[in-house]
Amino acid sequence: MAGEREHIREIEQVLSGRTSARDDVVVKSWLRCVDTHRLDPARPTEAYIVPDTQLREHREQSERLIAIARSGLETLFKQVAGQNYVLLLANAKGVTVDFLGDPLFMDQLRTAGLYLGSEWSESRTGTCGVGSCIVTGEAMTIHQTDHFDTTHTPLSCTAAPIFDTNGELAAVLDISLLRSPQPKISQNLALHLVTASARRIELANLMAQMHSEWVLRFSRSPEFLDVDPEAAIALDASGRILGTTRGGALLLAQAGGVDWRHSPSPIGQSISRYLDVSVDDLPSLTRGRPTEERLVFGRSGSALFAHAIEPQPATGRRAPVEAVPKPIGDLSGGDPAMAATQLRAAKLARTTIPILIHGETGSGKEYLARAIHDCAQRPGPFVAINCAAIPEHLIESELFGHVAGAFTGAAAKGRKGLIEAANGGTLFLDEIGDMPYPLQSRLLRVIAERELVPVGGIEPRQVDIKIISASHHDLRKLVEEGRFREDLFYRLNAASLTLPALRERTDFEWLLDRLVDQRAHLAGRTAKLSPAARLALIRHRWPGNIRELVNAIDLAVTLCEGGMIEPADLPDFALPYLTPLAAPARLVALRAPSPEDERAALLDALAAAGWNISEAARRLGVDRTTVHRRMKRLRLDAPN
């Protein structure tokens, strides 16, 4: 209490014009808090977390940046592992749209506002790392009693701005501690780390957005030029500046001998206004030449090392023309590997060509086979059989059926086999690699001749089935080992589909949310993942793939209370992921998709939805405005 009174008195003294030992940015912010934001230091307010619906909107609006910043956040989180730092990525309004923290302290972090959805604008929270960084556009540490509001004085928050390629403040990267050592200089390293991470995120953003233009990267030292440049700018073919990182804008101002605070934006200007470089020089600044020789000079005489990256050609991926029907379209949330498989599956669904599905166990092979069957609209049923699960001596009669008296114990009137049971529909042969060798030639006959002879019979029977088989074995290897017939392999493999493992899927979070909704609905409950539980699930490597994930969610849905799944509701495997020291292995797979991937996924979703935006949005698990925004950014227009 005494500390709070003292803090309020100090603010009042600063307001009355007394000189203060505080940093200038802090003093100025305190003045703004009272004069502009009309905040009262004597009336502390709790941390504010925006409602879920608003958070979703904020996240959708920042989705591109979140995706790009993710790997920067993870790298930084690893660098400070074990030191109890929390990382926040806030949008330009101060709302935390991404977050990495130690799940063990979640409750405390939430109360302190170091949490997904917390709003840290200066007008709401007073002087704080994120809010004051937004106002000034400068990196800073707001340490303990630098905070205006006494609610936040235990915290130490260090924040750096992230600018978009037009020089607008797009986000703030913040690294905070619930409790920190007393001296503010203890956070100097944090300030350095967060500034460097923000710079790398800006570089990644510029590279992703401007990949089809010339990009010039700069460094003052040749050693770091190719590995960790300080700044970058993008140029069009005439040498006009299209975008810069913050560092790039400052560097241009310096090179041009102008004060960046008062000079106009370099966007749209010619590069030669700042540097003694023209577009014709760019090819000589590419990697082919030794770094030390790639020296360029500013108009003011300064020297810099430069690395020019040629425009990257568009991938030339053909826009899919056919629409993917719903059962197949529903299988993914835009993962590029899945999108390619879905498109191929949709084409194959319309035929009776046998399909072979490859994929690790539990990756959804049967689920895909069913989706293909559902799209095919064949009159017969979907019959699934696991060749590894039926004893070898029974498999023949199970599959082909038998005539009366075919063998001891045979049904008196004979019995139809599963192949016949699937007549008019689809036969799914799981673990086809375990099909006994002698039966493989009989299966080949079914495929080639569309007829089968039951055990003990002589008369062939006509069948009309679509055969989909699956294997998690490498069938080619089984062929080499003489355990699988080569002719059958080629017959089956002609039309193959591959499912990515869950750990490789870039739409993991989409699938996660979808499965939580689905499984909770099935159990007659509602459930949502807490950020900590989500993080633990993201970090697991999922050896059992979607099956393992489904089981984990089923357990969590059953155990959770109040509709919120917490880490304690997850299977034991999640526990090791609840310390910040654990390497976030899976997160690597979640790194930002390239613009080509993103374009391809969006195109696939739009095509699958027949260019109906609402339907495409539903497929991608985002809202309509997000689809419109992505189309605009990726320059995608509806046909006609």
Ligand SMILES: Nc1ncnc2c1ncn2[C@@H]1O[C@H](COP(=O)(O)OP(=O)(O)OP(=O)(O)O)[C@@H](O)[C@H]1O
């Ligand atoms: N795209 C998906 N959406 C929702 N659930 C899915 C999806 N794919 C698979 N699943 C679920 O994951 C589980 C495993 O799927 P499936 O049985 O199809 O895998 P599999 O690859 O055939 O496994 P195995 O190799 O062991 O035969 C099932 O519970 C299935 O319902």
